[in-house]
Amino acid sequence: MSGTLDSLMDDAVREAGIAEVRHETAVQEASAVNTEGVTLTPDEEEKVKEFISRIDINDSKLVLQYGAGAQKKIADFSETALANVRTKDLGEIGELLNSVVSELKSFDNETEQKGGFLGLFKKADKKLDGLKAKYDKAEGNIDRVVKAMEGHQVILLKDVAMLDKMYETNLEYFKELSLYIIAGKEKLRDARENELPRLLRKAEESGLAEDTQAARDYSSMVERFEKKIYDLELTRNISMQMAPQIRLIQNNDTMMSEKIQSTLVNTIPLWKSQMVIAIGLNHA
Template identity: 60%
Template sequence: MAQDLDEMMQKAPTLTLDPFGEEKAAVAEKEPEPLVKEEEVNLSPEERRMVEEFAAKIDLHSSNMILQYGAGAQKKMADFSETALENVRTKDLGEVGEMLASVVSELRTLEEEEEDKGFFSFFKKSGNKLANMKAKYEKAEGNVERICDALESHQIQLLKDIAMLDKMYELNVTYFKELSMYIAAGKRKLEEVRTTEMAQLEAKAKGSGLPEDAQAVSDLSSLCNRFEKKIHDLELTRAVSLQMAPQIRLVQSNDTLMSEKIQSTIVNTIPLWKSQMVLAIGVENSAKAAKAQREVTDMTNALLRKNAETLKMATIETAKETERGIVDMETLKATNESLIATLDEVMKIQTEGKEKRRAAEVELNRMEGELKQKLLEIH
């Protein structure tokens, strides 16, 4: 398509009465000017000379000439419109929009996981979280890189399209100028015929009163009307060309904006996301280290408090034990009382024993006396 446009652009505005024949056309050497309204079209001296020379060649008595007048320019415009339509039809900017949305979707999938409570679970869960975070970032980064590669390809194509649309715009300017020159030449010739030849025929018909002279006036008037309609058709075609210019610029503007959006995503959004990824991992490492340090400090303080309390209790007990005598006074008092009671009991038992022995001795003496008495009685 670009090659066809290059070939078309090599041709400057031309005027010909034989658009499909071998007649050599007059070529303007001046570069095409920007599009303006019909009444504001400014032709160069060379182009005005071309219009005057071409108007002199127009023969309104030729029906075939009227039929083909400006047909070549109209065909160029039709081919050009088809080329422009094909260029717009083959675009799929929606795919680019979906890719940009995919970048946002990938970044939104990076959600942090909640941590379990507890000192020992922190170390295990924190390590898993960091590993999961890195895995998610690596997966998202791979997807984003693939999307960016596709976006770069689209950007290259968009830049080519922008350059091609510039050529299309310049070519449309050329066609607009060519149509304007056909219209100017046709109107010049039409005005000339109506003011000279038509006036002469009308005067002749009035003077002679012959029907053939009146028919000649009617025929020339009919040809003039046909040619005027042809010029009007060319004006409609030029209006299409006039509308084509802002349409081309709008499409080109859309391509430019989309290309800039892709460029911004590639050079700004993605590097910023990667830097934020590094910062997020760094912050996570710092948070993990800080929390671990906090947990260790808390645990150390708890152990110190517990050990201090244990030491306090042990010290107090030790002090109490060291301040005690070898034997408590209560123990000595109880032992002494028990010993006295024991001695009293022993003395009591001994006294009772003595009394019992004395009684037994008396009883033994009595029994011995009785026994002796009994034996004496027997002998």
């Protein structure tokens, strides 16, 4: 009688184990996404197949390291992008632009208070000499600032080109990680639809505790691998967020470079031409 009771208890434990695994499988399947909805090139499809062929869900080390290389590339890339932002000082360039405007406004205000350019030239020659002295001083200050701005513009233009390359690199890493995710999800789908049901049927048919445990272990590894894929998706989100951030930084650099260019080719030359015209009219 005791043997029969023990046998019934063993059967109950085994059935409970199989039922538990089936329940976990159903939950996993309900939440699974089998495809990424991504159109792959023939080469990318081959890479996905290659990745799938290498995946062994029973290998704990492989599950842990799956896609780790691609993850590290994105992590290192993020550090590089962050370092680029930290070393950039657009505030200094803004101060230089403001100093040019302030210098020109200060000079113009002085001339306006004395009747403008022509008003000054209608007075004594010493007034003209004073104006020329102030012009020379203002021009010297502006020329020094211009040299600094030209240096910053060269750096900004190099940064714009570098950010283009960074954008392409980030896109490359994003695609690589996406291939790992697609391959991983495909392997998960196959594991849930084929291998795990096979193990469950075997456990149910044999009634052996070791087969039930094997099904449990495999189900647990499937769950771990699913978590790994989710971890890869989190890393891919970092790459996804980097793309618009790179473009934003690039746009800021471009706008600042354009402001420098406008100051160099429009604002300052216009101011100098006004001085030339005023002096020419005075000597006419």
